[in-house]
Amino acid sequence: MLQEVSARLRKDLIRGLGKHSHHKAPVKMLPTFVRATPDGTEKGDFLALDLGGTNFRVLHVRLEEAQKVLKMGSQICTIPQAMMVGKGEQLKGQTLPLGFTFSFPCEQLEIDKSILIHWTKGFKCSEVEGKDVVQLLKEAIHRKRDCHIGSVAMVNDTVGTMMSCGYIDQSCEIGMIIGTGTNACYMEEMKNVKRIEGEDGRMCINTEWGGFGDDRSLADILTEIITHLSRSCDHFEKMISGMYLGEIVRLVLVKMTKDKLLFKGQISKALGTPGQFETKFISEIEDGLENAMKILTELGLVWDPVDASVVHLVCDTISSRSAHLCAAALATLVNRIRNNRKLDHLETTVGVDGTVYRKHPTSKLQKAMRLLAPQCNITFFVSEDSSGKGAAITAAVAQRLKKSCSTMCTKASE
Ligand code: BGC
Numbered sequence: 001m002l003q004e005v006s007a008r009l010r011k012d013l014i015r016g017l018g019k020h021s022h023h024k025a026p027v028k029m030l031p032t033f034v035r036a037t038p039d040g041t042e043k044g045d046f047l048a049l050d051l052g053g054t055n056f057r058v059l060h061v062r063l064e065e066a067q068k069v070l071k072m073g074s075q076i077c078t079i080p081q082a083m084m085v086g087k088g089e090q091l092k093g094q095t096l097p098l099g100f101t102f103s104f105p106c107e108q109l110e111i112d113k114s115i116l117i118h119w120t121k122g123f124k125c126s127e128v129e130g131k132d133v134v135q136l137l138k139e140a141i142h143r144k145r146d147c148h149i150g151s152v153a154m155v156n157d158t159v160g161t162m163m164s165c166g167y168i169d170q171s172c173e174i175g176m177i178i179g180t181g182t183n184a185c186y187m188e189e190m191k192n193v194k195r196i197e198g199e200d201g202r203m204c205i206n207t208e209w210g211g212f213g214d215d216r217s218l219a220d221i222l223t224e225i226i227t228h229l230s231r232s233c234d235h236f237e238k239m240i241s242g243m244y245l246g247e248i249v250r251l252v253l254v255k256m257t258k259d260k261l262l263f264k265g266q267i268s269k270a271l272g273t274p275g276q277f278e279t280k281f282i283s284e285i286e287d288g289l290e291n292a293m294k295i296l297t298e299l300g301l302v303w304d305p306v307d308a309s310v311v312h313l314v315c316d317t318i319s320s321r322s323a324h325l326c327a328a329a330l331a332t333l334v335n336r337i338r339n340n341r342k343l344d345h346l347e348t349t350v351g352v353d354g355t356v357y358r359k360h361p362t363s364k365l366q367k368a369m370r371l372l373a374p375q376c377n378i379t380f381f382v383s384e385d386s387s388g389k390g391a392a393i394t395a396a397v398a399q400r401l402k403k404s405c406s407t408m409c410t411k412a413s414e
Contacts (some may be wrong), residue, residue, distance in 0.1 A: 002325075005328040005329075006328045006335075006372055008212075008217050009209070009212055009328070009332040010332050010335075010336065012027040017188070017205070018194050019195055026211045026217070027209055027211055027212050030107060030206040031108060031193060031195065031203055031205060032155065032156065032185065032204045032205065033108055034155065034203065034397070035201055035202065035401065037162065037163065037166040037170065037172065038166045038170070038396070039170065042063050042399075042400055043064060043396070044062075044097075044396060044399070045060070046061045046063070046097050046099055046393075047060060047096045047097070047098045047099070047149065048061055048098070048392040048395075049100050049101065049137075050101040057388050059388045059389065059392065061389055063167075063392070095149055095150040096149065096150055097151050097395040097399060098151070098152045099388070099392040100153070100154045101156070101160045101390070102154055103157035103177070104116055104120055104156075105206075105211075106154075111153050111154065112151065112152045113132055113134055114134055115131065115132055115133075116130065116131060116133050120181055120210065122243065134152050134154050137152070153394045153398050155387075155391050155394050156183065156206045157175075157390075158177050158184050158207075159185050159204055160390025160393075161177060161353045162185055162186075162351045163391075164351065164386035164393055165386060165390075167389075167390075167393050168381070169379075171347065171349045172348075172349040172351045173187040173348055173349070174334070175352075176353075177352075177357075178240060178322075179242055179356055180241060180354075180355075181234075182237050182326065182356075183210055184207050184209055184329065186207070186333045186336075188205045188336075189340050190202060190203055209236055209329050210234045210240075212329070213236050214234065225251045228251070229251075236325065236329070240325055240326055241356060242354070242355055242356040244279075245279045246277045246279035246280075246282060247274065247277065249277055249314055250271065250274070250277035252314050253271060253311065253314060254272065256314075262307050262310060262311070263301050263302060266302060280355075280359065282315045282318065282360075285311060285312055285315045286315055286319060286361070289309065289312060292311050292312050292315075293308050296308060320364055322356070324368050327364075327372055328368070331372035334346060334348060334376040335375075338376055344375065345376070345377070346375065347376075347377045347379075348376065349378070350378055350379070350380050351381050351383060352382050353382070353383055353386050353387060357382065358382060
């Protein structure tokens with residue numbers, strides 16, 4: 001079944017990249033205008049903003065070529081010591097390039113022009129959909145008169161994660177998030193990206209795989225609960241990511257209780273309330289029956305040992321489905337990269353971030369990957385808070401490419 005899911009996604013990737021088919025494709029395959037992964041030589045000081053998960057972060061990132069170290073002040077932008085004691089002009093004239101991580105589906109027209117298609121993960125701010133979020137950010141910064149920024153590079157969090165991991169490990173060409181939402185990006189051959197001009201080199205594609213299944217292509221595996229939660233959008237995301245897993249378990253437990261299979265048919269107030277079964281309970285319960293008993297008591301339920309075992313089984317089933325579906329999707333990407341490059345065997349690194357990935361055992365995902373992509377050897381590079389750093393690194397790579405392009409242009413005109 002997972003092979004079948006992977007095959008369906010493979011078709012959808014091609015639809016999303018197509019010149020005429022991408023408008024209606026459920027998997028959007030958004031070009032990011034990121035044309036290269038880091039080569040490790042990037043350096044300098046950058047600002048980064050990160051919006052789109054549970055937190056908003058402001059970072060000051062310094063890239064140091066020799067040690068490849070990322071030194072960061074986070075939340076509050078720290079001013080480097082050298083600048084604090086240096087010449088005043090340094091401060092006045094300093095406009096740092098800004099990396100902006102915005103973790104929502106955006107139609108990117110340039111690295112600094114990006115239209116929000118629609119909100120996901122429960123965000124609903126008005127008058128942003130259909131607008132250029134970089135422009136909105138610049139206007140907001142402009143309103144704060146004393147604040148100036150240099151060039152902006154806007155990235156999705158998957159891209160930030162790939163770039164941040166790629167700074168350390170140059171074979172990283174995929175970024176994956178399994179957190180509040182889920183998504184992945186990868187380096188695609190430009191000649192396959194029919195929806196934009198150009199044949200040479202590669203470009204990072206933000207797949208927005210959370211929308212997989214929105215055209216009912218996964219109807220045969222959608223359960224009643226997923227259909228109820230999805231209201232026709234982001235089906236795949238709802239089966240995988242942290243914003244929904246707890247609620248799915250709660251709805252399964254409510255149904256089983258109503259069917260008198262659990263808790264002697266008695267639903268407590270907490271179990272009957274949406275959002276009260278937190279996603280973090282799943283990994284805690286998977287850790288052991290004792291945790292299950294503690295959580296059930298906290299939820300005001302009257303349970304017996306069989307109830308606790310059944311709840312454990314439900315949690316294991318929902319989290320396994322998430323891991324297996326994720327593996328099916330990731331396998332589609334690594335198999336595609338291998339085929340694109342006509343390789344018998346692919347060694348690659350996947351940069352990963354997100355609480356669901358970090359808090360759950362990854363053995364199921366890795367085992368499924370070995371079955372679904374047997375000719376690929378994958379290293380998972382887990383990095384916390386990488387998407388913000390990655391936006392800064394993207395700004396650095398954009399700067400490097402611009403410099404080498406202008407050097408080449410000058411040489412050509414000489
Ligand atoms: C968004 C993606 C994002 C993912 C992970 C999804 O809801 O549509 O753009 O990468 O969440 O944060």
